Structures are given as C-alpha cells and as structure tokens.
Amino acid sequence: MSEKKFSKKHEWVSLDGDTATVGITKHATEMLGDIVFVEVPEPGKSVEKDSQAAVVESTKAASDVYSPISGEILEGNKSIVDDPGNVNSDPEGASWFFKIKVKDKSEFDTLMNKADYDKFCAENPS
Amino acid sequence: MEKTALYNFHKNLGAKFVAFAGYEMPIQYKDGIVKEHISTRQTAGFFDVSHMGQLFISGSKSLEQNLEKIIPLDFKEIKINQSKYSFLINDKGGVIDDLIITRVDGGFNIILNAACKDNDTKEIAKCLDSDSKYELKKDLSLLALQGPKSETILEAIIPGVKQLKFMNGDYFKFQGKKIYVTRSGYTGEDGFEISLSNTNAENFTKLLSNKGAKPIGLGARDTLRLEAGLCLYGHELNQDISPIQANLKWAISKRRREEGGFKGWENIQNDLKNGVSKIRVGIKPSGKIIAREGTKIFSSSGDEIGVITSGTFGPSVNAPVAMGYIQSKFSEIDNKILLEVRGKKHDAVVSKLPFYKKSYVK
Numbered sequence: 001m002s003e004k005k006f007s008k009k010h011e012w013v014s015l016d017g018d019t020a021t022v023g024i025t026k027h028a029t030e031m032l033g034d035i036v037f038v039e040v041p042e043p044g045k046s047v048e049k050d051s052q053a054a055v056v057e058s059t060k061a062a063s064d065v066y067s068p069i070s071g072e073i074l075e076g077n078k079s080i081v082d083d084p085g086n087v088n089s090d091p092e093g094a095s096w097f098f099k100i101k102v103k104d105k106s107e108f109d110t111l112m113n114k115a116d117y118d119k120f121c122a123e124n125p126s
Numbered sequence: 127m128e129k130t131a132l133y134n135f136h137k138n139l140g141a142k143f144v145a146f147a148g149y150e151m152p153i154q155y156k157d158g159i160v161k162e163h164i165s166t167r168q169t170a171g172f173f174d175v176s177h178m179g180q181l182f183i184s185g186s187k188s189l190e191q192n193l194e195k196i197i198p199l200d201f202k203e204i205k206i207n208q209s210k211y212s213f214l215i216n217d218k219g220g221v222i223d224d225l226i227i228t229r230v231d232g233g234f235n236i237i238l239n240a241a242c243k244d245n246d247t248k249e250i251a252k253c254l255d256s257d258s259k260y261e262l263k264k265d266l267s268l269l270a271l272q273g274p275k276s277e278t279i280l281e282a283i284i285p286g287v288k289q290l291k292f293m294n295g296d297y298f299k300f301q302g303k304k305i306y307v308t309r310s311g312y313t314g315e316d317g318f319e320i321s322l323s324n325t326n327a328e329n330f331t332k333l334l335s336n337k338g339a340k341p342i343g344l345g346a347r348d349t350l351r352l353e354a355g356l357c358l359y360g361h362e363l364n365q366d367i368s369p370i371q372a373n374l375k376w377a378i379s380k381r382r383r384e385e386g387g388f389k390g391w392e393n394i395q396n397d398l399k400n401g402v403s404k405i406r407v408g409i410k411p412s413g414k415i416i417a418r419e420g421t422k423i424f425s426s427s428g429d430e431i432g433v434i435t436s437g438t439f440g441p442s443v444n445a446p447v448a449m450g451y452i453q454s455k456f457s458e459i460d461n462k463i464l465l466e467v468r469g470k471k472h473d474a475v476v477s478k479l480p481f482y483k484k485s486y487v488k
Contacts, residue, residue: 033345034160036439037416037446039468055468057416059159059349059438081414 004092005108006117007068009050012092015108020069023096024056024087027121032058035087040076040098047073047100049107054097056087069107071100130176131267131324132331139341146344147240149177154343162346163441166313167482170273171342172334179243180266180321181250184233185258193234195253197227198369198388200379204229209293209308211377213369214249219390219397220365221372222249224357228295228308235306237268237319239359267327271339272317272350279337280307280318283330287318300330312347314354314482352447353440355408355479361419361435362406362449370397371451373406404432405457408477409448409465415472416446417465423452424464424471431456434465440481447481448474 002015010028013020029035037057047053047067054065054076076098080086087095102108112120128149136143141152152174154162165171183189190201199212206229214222223242228235238246247262254260271280281288284298287307295308303326311317322330335341348358357363363372368390375383375398382388386395411417416439423432432452440447448465456463459478464471 033154034158036160037414057439059441060153060345062416062418084414 002108003113005068005111005113006120007050007066007111008120009066009068011066011068011097013068013108013111015102015105018102018105019074020071020100020102020108021096022053022065022067022069022098022100024065024091025117026091029088029091032056032060032063034059035084037062038080038084038087038097040078040081041073043073043075045073047071057084065097067098067100068111069100069102071103074099074101128177130174131327132174132176135328135331136174136341141341141343144344147177149240151177152341152343154345155341157340159343159345159349160441162340162342163349165340166273166315166342166346166350167442168273170271170275170279170317170339171346172331172339173270173272173342173347174267174331175270175319176267176324176327177240178268179236179238179240179246180263180268181236181238181243181247181260182230182233182263183236183250183254183258183260185260186255188255189233189258192253192255192258193250194382195388196222196250197225198378198382198394199227200381203379203381206231207295209295209310211293213363213374213377214246215369215388215390215394216365217389218366219368219393221359221363221367221369222246222365224359224363226308226310230295230306235321242359265324266321267324269320269322269327269331269334270311270313270317271320271334272311272313272315272342273339274316275338276315276317279334279339280320282337283333290318292316300326305330312354312356313350314356314480315350348436349438349441352436352438352449353442353480353482355449355481357406357449358436367451368394368397368402370394371402371405402454404451405454406435406449406451407457408479408481409434409437409450409463409474410477410481411446411448411465412473412475414446415465415467417448417450417467417472417474421448421450422466423450423474424466425456426462426464428464431463443481447477449479452476 421434434450437448
C-alpha cells in the first residue's frame with residue numbers, strides 16, 4: 001500500500017498496484033458528527049475524478065462523497081452500510097468506502113500529502 | 127447575532143454553535159447528537175432554550191375574552207398554574223405559531239418560538255385592550271431539564287418540584303430569588319422547564335450539571351422531539367397549515383371546536399365538518415434510507431401524494447423516522463408508500479406517532 005493522499009473534499013486514497021482504496025478523513029467525520037447512513041457504489045460503475053460516488057449522512061444532514069480519482073468501482077464496503085457508526089470509529093482504516101480500478105495513476109500525484117492536507121484543514125476551518 | 131446568558135458556559139463545555147432564529151445556539155457538545163439523545167432518554171439532559179419568547183400578559187377583565195380571539199382554548203378551563211399547548215391562529219385558520227400558555231397570578235405566561243416571538247407579540251397585542259399589559263421578557267432565561275432522572279435531580283436543587291403534575295407549574299425559590307417551574311417538555315420524556323433571571327442562569331445550570339444532567343444541543347432536541355412525534359414550527363406547522371391538517375384537533379378546546387369565535391374559524395369549521403384533504407402523519411422508511419425535509423411521497427401506484435416535513439435517524443428507535451403531509455385517503459396506519467431519495471423510490475409505511483413511547487408523570 002502506498003502512503004495516503006488527500007483531497008480538498010476530505011477524502012483519502014491509498015494505492016496498491018492499480019487498485020485505489022477511498023474513504024473519508026477523520027477531519028471529515030469530526031465535522032459531520034454521528035454517521036447514521038452510508039450508501040456505497042455498485043461494482044462495475046465507472047466514476048470520474050471529483051464526481052459523486054457515495055453518500056454519507058449524519059443525524060443533521062446528507063453529504064456526497066466524491067471520488068478523488070477516476071476508474072471503475074471494484075467493491076463498496078458493506079460493513080459501513082450495515083453499521084454506519086463504524087465510519088466514526090475508524091475512518092482512515094477499516095471503514096474505507098470503496099475500491100476502484102484506477103484509470104490514470106497520474107491523478108494520484110495531484111492530491112495532497114498528509115502535511116499539506118493538515119495545513120489545508122487548519123486554513124479552512126468549517 | 128444574539129447570545130443567551132449561558133453562551134460562555136456552553137463554550138466552556140465545548141459546544142459547537144449554529145445560527146438559529148437570530149441567536150448563536152449550541153447544536154451539540156463534545157458527546158455528539160446520538161450520545162446526547164441517549165443520555166436524555168436514559169438519565170437526564172439540560173437544554174438552554176432561552177432564545178424562546180417568554181411573554182407575560184396581564185390585564186383587564188376582558189383579557190381572556192380577547193385572547194380567545196386568537197388562541198382556540200377555553201380559558202375558563204385553565205386553572206391557576208396549569209399549562210396548555212395551543213396556537214396563534216391567522217384569519218385563514220393557519221398557524222402563526224404554536225405555544226404553551228400557563229395561567230399565573232394576575233395573567234398568563236406564553237412560551238413562543240424564537241423565530242416567531244416578535245411577530246407573535248404584535249399579533250397578540252392587536253387583540254388586547256389598552257388596559258392590558260404585555261412584556262416579552264429579556265431578563266429571563268429558560269432551561270429545560272428532560273429525562274427519567276429529571277425529578278430526582280431537580281428536587282435536590284429545588285425541594286417541592288416533584289409535587290408538580292405534567293403541564294402544571296408553580297413559583298419556587300432558588301438562592302433567594304423567585305423562579306417559575308413547569309412540568310413539561312419537548313422530548314417525550316418526563317421533565318421540567320425552568321424560567322429564571324439571566325443572572326441566576328449559570329449558577330443554576332452548573333448545579334444541574336453537578337447533579338449529573340448532561341448538556342444537550344439543538345441537534346438532539348430535534349431527534350428527540352421527532353421520535354416523540356412533536357411538531358416543529360416552520361416544518362410541520364406554518365401560516366398555511368391548519369391545526370386540523372396538523373392532526374392537532376385535540377389542542378383546540380371542546381367548547382371552541384363547537385362554538386368557534388376565533389380567527390380563521392370558517393376554515394377550521396369546514397376542516398372539522400368535511401375533513402381535510404391532507405394530513406400530518408408519521409412515516410417509517412422500511413430500510414435505512416433517511417428521508418429529509420422536502421422528500422416527495424408517492425403512492426404504491428406511483429402518484430405523488432405528499433411531502434416530508436422532518437426526517438432524521440432516530441437513535442432510540444434505532445431506525446430512520448420522519449413526519450410529513452399526505453393526502454388523507456393514504457393516511458391509514460401501515461399504509462405502504464414510496465419516498466423518492468436521490469432519484470430512487472424507497473419503501474416506507476405510514477406509522478403511528480409517537481415513534482418512541484412517552485413517559486409523562488400524570
């Protein structure tokens with residue numbers, strides 16, 4: 001697995017060969033609060049970078065989850081659909097949202113590293 | 127933006143604030159909405175609701191008669207220190223605001239929604255004689271204490287409150303000052319609302335906290351009231367909805383349902399006699415999908431029959447819950463309906479209210 005990269009919309013991606021794993025960041029879960037509903041994409045669906053790919057809802061509101069990278073969905077994480085609260089407890093580990101077969105690996109390089117993302121969050125408080 | 131007397135207290139507890147009806151109010155604290163909700167149901171929680179209006183009215187012999195023009199209650203029925211849920215009604219029979227009115231020494235105290243309180247005061251003033259006095263109190267805070275441990279906690283601070291019955295109040299002393307306590311609330315739990323001076327609010331709230339009550343924000347207040355099947359003004363109620371459509375016929379006193387004599391009576395009489403074309407119902411999505419306000423409701427044959435007015439995840443029900451308005455012929459309990467969320471139709475049923483059973487002390 002590669003190091004994690006981050007998007008401005010608060011998703012993280014890690015790369016293993018041409019398979020990317022995508023989730024939402026701990027910072028995102030802190031902004032959202034208690035997560036009570038998750039919808040993940042079906043395998044085979046093709047997604048473009050920065051297009052809506054999943055849905056996450058807190059008690060307060062629904063939010064879209066975007067794919068930070070283009071490709072074809074391989075798998076959605078059923079465990080967070082069954083138990084959405086898991087996203088709060090382990091957002092950047094077991095509670096990934098979907099895996100994707102990457103079309104263009106250079107897209108990965110355009111994302112932020114951890115230090116840049118932390119700086120981005122500090123400069124853009126919600 | 128206005129702040130309540132407890133603003134700094136909330137801040138020190140790690141509250142997240144939102145703008146609500148012109149006030150900076152805590153939406154949640156460190157525990158978060160779900161834990162705050164559960165704490166209220168299992169032990170007790172306190173809520174700062176000082177943004178709400180506390181209107182005191184006193185006056186002439188004709189005061190009750192005048193208030194009956196705009197509030198469809200039988201004022202002769204309201205005993206001293208008794209509270210009633212009711213509304214201000216407009217000329218079309220729509221709801222200007224929903225309220226709790228309590229008869230106190232020399233007049234009435236009316237609790238009004240924050241966003242409506244200034245307009246409400248004007249509407250009420252229009253109905254009063256020149257010898258009536260009214261004041262929207264700015265020097266008072268309002269706290270709610272809700273949950274099964276409320277009685278024990280409050281009795282330890284204010285001896286005597288446990289004698290209060292649901293929807294009744296009285297004056298008590300706190301640190302030498304007069305405060306007014308009613309047994310009421312907005313969560314479906316037993317509890318109290320405490321009206322006291324701004325200067326006492328923080329001391330008092332600290333005692334509630336020391337006795338084990340948890341701070342609860344507006345987020346959990348909304349999930350709690352929705353599980354309890356209670357209306358929120360601006361969502362289930364507005365100027366174009368009649369109390370009959372809102373399924374709140376019970377809140378219009380019997381004599382007033384027969385005799386009328388209040389604003390909008392013609393339309394309300396018509397609703398009572400001929401029934402309403404749309405009505406407020408509880409709605410339970412069959413799966414996990416959450417139907418938010420504005421979600422369209424369809425019949426099983428695909429016709430659009432209504433709209434969701436509030437919807438969230440109910441932490442105590444452990445499932446999504448909603449309320450909305452649907453055509454009356456589809457309003458039977460357990461009727462199958464469809465909810466359109468993000469372009470897809472999802473199964474749901476019309477549900478009895480409340481979603482969560484109340485435990486009021488009668």
